[in-house]
């Protein structure tokens with residue numbers, strides 16, 4: 001795998017050629033947003049130049065625009081292995097969609113009903129549910145184990161009861177990379193008749209998502225984290241989306257997804273999302289096919305997308321192992337999250353660490369001067385840095401790998417860290 005030639009893939013991403021500090025910039029900032037291939041930029045420009053219109057019109061550009069929008073919904077349904085395109089709701093970002101849908105779900109709940117959230121989650125999957133407490137909903141929080149940052153399923157089981165109506169949990173932590181056992185949590189939720197809301201924003205660029213195999217009820221992600229433009233997407237089981245009462249204007253459609261796609265959407269963005277899905281489809285056919293498992297029952301674009309994300313996982317895991325081995329050898333480095341190589345299938349390639357005697361921000365600034373782009377702080381996973389008692393002192397440094405990162409970049413980043421360790 002170290003020998004794999006990424007240049008045919010990297011050349012498709014114009015930003016990956018940016019020069020900084022005398023070399024090509026190293027983008028380890030993916031958990032905050034990935035770079036986009038040229039075809040995404042082209043699709044957005046093409047939309048604006050040739051098919052820019054509001055939807056549902058009788059004239060040519062509106063009809064052509066509607067084809068793009070339907071294509072984007074179908075593309076997302078294929079990426080997530082959803083039943084149908086009308087289970088896909090587009091919006092400006094995950095946070096806005098979660099506030100909107102959680103309020104609609106809140107209309108189904110009675111005073112004294114309970115919602116479970118976790119301390120491992122981004123605040124966008126906490127604050128919208130905490131807000132339901134204003135209406136008499138009881139919101140309980142599941143703890144994580146601070147030694148390896150894994151979710152405590154025993155605590156989840158202890159806090160689950162007949163009044164639990166919703167569990168809101170992340171597929172993977174954007175701060176420390178832990179992947180949660182979603183299928184198991186879905187079983188736990190359904191054992192008491194609760195719905196499972198999954199935040200897959202951080203997980204999405206790192207592995208295949210199959211909402212049917214997971215058994216969840218809703219799943220939300222953000223295309224700008226998987227090589228598309230800034231936007232958010234919710235998948236929900238059709239009967240649930242149909243049942244919920246949306247906050248909407250009267251003339252807007254009453255069926256999903258229209259009733260949740262409030263106002264005019266960013267159509268050019270949906271054109272870009274479809275192009276990102278096309279990028280992944282081709283990746284699955286080329287980069288993915290030779291070394292990924294087969295997926296019985298899948299064919300066409302759904303198979304290619306699964307192969308692409310499985311290939312990404314297969315490439316990223318040893319790359320991350322190499323990175324973590326180098327990090328752990330740096331004197332004075334504290335590492336947060338799962339560090340056992342044999343458990344790397346339970347985490348994403350997102351490293352959270354600190355260096356003794358330097359604030360995370362100082363480390364990020366040093367790396368920035370060397371052309372290595374990482375984030376420092378809490379990344380809105382505030383409950384995580386609070387629980388680890390790191391919030392007051394600046395959180396952690398987060399270096400997140402993506403499939404377009406190379407072994408050379410990892411070694412260079414490690415060398416830059418050793419300079420100040």
Ligand SMILES: Cc1ncc(COP(=O)(O)O)c(C=O)c1O
Pocket residue numbers: 031032092093094095096122124125170172173174199200201202221222231232379
């Ligand atoms: C795990 C996770 N959830 C939610 C969000 C919020 O996503 P958005 O920016 O689309 O609102 C992020 C963004 O960083 C994230 O990483």
